[in-house]
Each structure stands twice: as C-alpha cells, then as structure tokens.
Amino acid sequence: xxxxxxVLDTGGRPSIDSVKPASGRRSRLLWIGAAGVAAVGTLxxxxxxxxxxxxxxxxxxxxxxxxxxxxxxxxxxxERSGIKTAPVVSANLVPLVNAVxxxxxxxxxxxxxxxxxxxxxxxxxxxxxxxxxxGTLLAVIESPDLGDAQAAVNTLEAEKTAADLNLKRxxxxxxxxxxxxxxxxxxxxEAERYDHLLAAARQKVAAIAxxxxxxxxxxxxxxxxxxxGTVVERHVSPGQAVGGxxxxxxxxxxxxxxxxxxxxxxxxxxxxxxxxxxLSPLATPGNTFEGRVARVAAFVDPQTHSATVRVEIDNKDGxxxxxxxxxxxxxxxxxxxxxSTLVPTTAITFIDGKPTAFVVMGDGLVRTQSLxxxxxDGTRTEVKSGxxxxxxxxxxxxxxxKSELFR
Numbered sequence: 001x002x003x004x005x006x007v008l009d010t011g012g013r014p015s016i017d018s019v020k021p022a023s024g025r026r027s028r029l030l031w032i033g034a035a036g037v038a039a040v041g042t043l044x045x046x047x048x049x050x051x052x053x054x055x056x057x058x059x060x061x062x063x064x065x066x067x068x069x070x071x072x073x074x075x076x077x078x079e080r081s082g083i084k085t086a087p088v089v090s091a092n093l094v095p096l097v098n099a100v101x102x103x104x105x106x107x108x109x110x111x112x113x114x115x116x117x118x119x120x121x122x123x124x125x126x127x128x129x130x131x132x133x134x135g136t137l138l139a140v141i142e143s144p145d146l147g148d149a150q151a152a153v154n155t156l157e158a159e160k161t162a163a164d165l166n167l168k169r170x171x172x173x174x175x176x177x178x179x180x181x182x183x184x185x186x187x188x189x190e191a192e193r194y195d196h197l198l199a200a201a202r203q204k205v206a207a208i209a210x211x212x213x214x215x216x217x218x219x220x221x222x223x224x225x226x227x228x229g230t231v232v233e234r235h236v237s238p239g240q241a242v243g244g245x246x247x248x249x250x251x252x253x254x255x256x257x258x259x260x261x262x263x264x265x266x267x268x269x270x271x272x273x274x275x276x277x278x279l280s281p282l283a284t285p286g287n288t289f290e291g292r293v294a295r296v297a298a299f300v301d302p303q304t305h306s307a308t309v310r311v312e313i314d315n316k317d318g319x320x321x322x323x324x325x326x327x328x329x330x331x332x333x334x335x336x337x338x339x340s341t342l343v344p345t346t347a348i349t350f351i352d353g354k355p356t357a358f359v360v361m362g363d364g365l366v367r368t369q370s371l372x373x374x375x376x377d378g379t380r381t382e383v384k385s386g387x388x389x390x391x392x393x394x395x396x397x398x399x400x401x402k403s404e405l406f407r
Contacts (some may be wrong), residue, residue, distance in 0.1 A: 018144035033207055064404045070367045071358070071401055078364065083397035085360050086344050090389040092337035093382055095270050095375035097330040099309070101279075105322050106312065109253035111226045115246040117208050119143030119221060121236045126249070128234050132225040138249050139223045139236055147219025153201040160194035167191040188293065215256070229253035234323070259291065259311040261328045265300045268307045270332030270375075272296065277311045278329040285327070289313055289320065293330065326348050328380065340374065340382040347395040348373065348381055348404055358394040358401055366394055366401065 040319045062080075064073035073083075119141040126138045170187035175177030209221050225231075233250035236242060259279060265273060275293040280286075291313035313320065313327065348355050348371065355373045358366040372381035387393070394401060 002111045005165040015228040018049045029326050030362045038406040040243070064401065066404055070361065071404055072365050073401070074364060078397070081255060081397045083402035084395055086347060086395035087341050088341060088383070088387045088389050088391045088393060091340065091342050091380075093340040093342060093375060094266075094337055094377055095332045095335070095381065096377045097263060097267045097332045099261045099263050099328045099330065101259040101309075101311065101326055101328050103257055103259050103313075103320055103322050103324045103326060105254070106256045106258045109227070109229070109256050111229070112247045112253045113138060113223050113225065113249040113251065115141060115221075115223070115236070115242040115244060115248050117141070117143045117145050117221060117244050119146070119219075119242060121238055121240045121242060122220075124234070124236060124238055126225075126231050128231055128235075130231045131229075132231060132251060134225060136225045137222055138225055138231070139241060141221040141223065142219050143208070143221050144219060146221050149201065149205045149208055150218050150360065153198065153205055156201050156388065158193070160198050162190040163187070163194045170245070174284065180245065213248075225249070225251045227251055227253060236269055250267055252322075252350070254322075255316045257312070257315045258294065259315050259320065259326060259328065261307040261311055261330070262304065263330070264307050265305050265307060265333070268300070268309075270334050271309055271330055272332075272334040275333050276331045278331075279311070281311065282325045282327065287319070304342050312370060331377075338375075338382070339388055341384075341387060343383055343387065343393055344395045345376055345379060345381045347393045347398070351402065352406065357383075358398060359387070360392040368405070 008319075019291055025204060028362075046348045062074055062076050064071050064077060075097050077083075115169065122140045122142050124139045126132055132138070167184075167187040167190070170179055170184040174181055174184040229251045232252045234248070235246060243250070259275075259277075271293060273293050277291040277293060279291055280287045291311040293309055294312040295310040296311065299305040309330070311330075343357065347357050350356065351368065351370075355371045357369050357371055359369045361367050371386035372384040374384050376382065
C-alpha cells in the first residue's frame, strides 16, 4: 500500500487544502483595506469637525418686526437703540415763535452830527471806535458864512451898547429937564431896535452853527457829540470842503441795542410788547441773550407776509455788535397760556411728509400714529388730534424704529 496522501479528483480544480493559504492572504488584504478606509473616514470626519469648530453657525439677528402699522421689538433691541418713552400730558402752553433778525443800534440812542454849513475841515479829533462823552469835540470846520454871521452879531452888540448908553443919557437929561421927553422916547426906540437886530443875528448864528456852539475864532465851527457813546461813522477828513447837508459823524450808545425780527403774519398775533425773547448769534449759537419786545409793527409787508418786531437788549458788556444776525425765540403771551395736549418735541418725526408719533401699545410693541400739531414752547409740542392724555409715546430712539419702516 502506498503512503501518499489520498487526493480527491476535482476535475482539475484545486482542492480545499490547496486554497486555504490563498484565502488567508486575501482576508488580510481586505482587513488592511478596510482599516485604511476607516482611517481616511476618520481623517475626513476630523477635518470636518475642525472646520465646523472654526466657523460658528450664524445666530438669528435681533431686529424689530413690522406688523402692519405696528412694530414689535425685543428688550435687547430697545436697550441697544436707546428707546425711551414719555407720557402724553394735558398742560398749559406758552407758544414759542421762531424768527431771524439783525442787531442794529437803538434809534433812540443814536446821534447824527451834521456839518450844517459850508466850510473847510481844519482838524478831526475823533475817529471810528473812539468813545466820547456828551460835548466832546469831534472836528473843527472854518466857514465864511459863520464868520459873516458872527461878525454881524459883534457889530450889533457894539451898536446896542451905544444905543443903551444914549438911552440912559437921554433919560437923565429929561429928568433934569435939560432935554425933551420926545428925545428920550426916540432913544428908547433905538435901543429896542438894536435889541431885536441883535437877537435876530444871534438866531442866525445858531441856525448856522447850532445852539450852544462854541468858537475860539471867528468863523470856526466846532462839531461836538450831543450824547455819550461811540463814534461808529466818520465822513470828514482834514482839508475836506464840506456842505451843509453832510452828516460828518454818527455816534451811538452801544449799551442799548435792538433787533429787528421778521415774524410771519400767522404768528404775529401771538406776540405783544413785553414778551421775553431769547437771542443767539448765528456765529456763536451757544451764547444766549435775553431781550424784550419793545414794539410790534402795525402792518404786514405784502411781499414777505411778515411784520417787524423790535426787540430791545442790554449790551453793557459789549458782547454784541450791530449787524450781527441772530436766531430769535419769542415767548408769545398775547393769547395767554393755552391748555393743550402736549408731547415732547423729540417724540415727533415725519413719515410721508406727515408728523407722526410711535404710540406705545404694550411691552415691545408700538404703533405709528399720524398727528395734527400746533404750537410748541421749545421742548413740548401741541397735538391737536391723534393723541390723548394718558397715552405714552416713544421720545428717544425714534430713528431706529423709523428705519425699520423703510428697509
């Protein structure tokens, strides 16, 4: 008997024993491949997880929602946007009239010093910006007309003196019966005639040079300031020939100024004499001055449909100057204090050209409400329709809410 192992005939196919080694190798290869795939998958997963960790998922934005005429917002949005509310109240209102004006000299404290006569300017003593007292010498003019008039006065004074002496002598003679009463009467008439002639000559000098004029020399006319103030205009120079119609100097007392304010005719009925006025120069709006209404024009300019209101201001500190433009806020009291429905002026915005407020309907909920407004006092505005006392409106942060309507 042979010792060789028995092999089953498989028709030329390998036996099981011959296949086993090959199957083991294949299994190992499959296992290695699966492990590689798992490793790649793990790497891909790790990379994906890293990328997800680097870019956080977007959070939902905290923005108001528009629901018809209502806007709903969160407490966080209100804090971020500075939204605050204020009550609608019923209170008395003194209307505030806003206008623009120009500072000018008070005409009651301005003097125009005229040359009054023909002549030649020989000297000028004061110039623009100089302070003067009443009676201060401004300039000297030599005038032939004044010289002739003064010479006539001097002549008549001498003749009057002679006539007075003659009258006295005739009276003495008449008393001693050394002369007739007729001669004394004629002497009295002559003395009286010179009285009249001298008075007329002096009036002529006064008409030419002004009452109270003082002259050092014949024909010398001294221009003097009639008031205390500041020289604001000068129109003469030494050597200049002048006529009688020339305004040589303008002197103004700048302690008192006035503002001509143009008020539209719809508001002029609110203003009366004595009303307080707050004034701010356009160049320095932070500076505020107080004045009082002194006069209200009796007519309205048909071209501008406005009337001029004169406001007097105290300028002893010299901070204001004529010619400055100012904003004026007149506290009009002509109609008295008006019981009105009031809201803060900051609570009113304009939507589609109409005054509008955001009315508080609940926590985080407001509704747009169109208004009919009236006068204001600078901080509060009158509401004629659209709101009632007791309601609340948004007074700050309106822009943030309004922007939601126009997204």
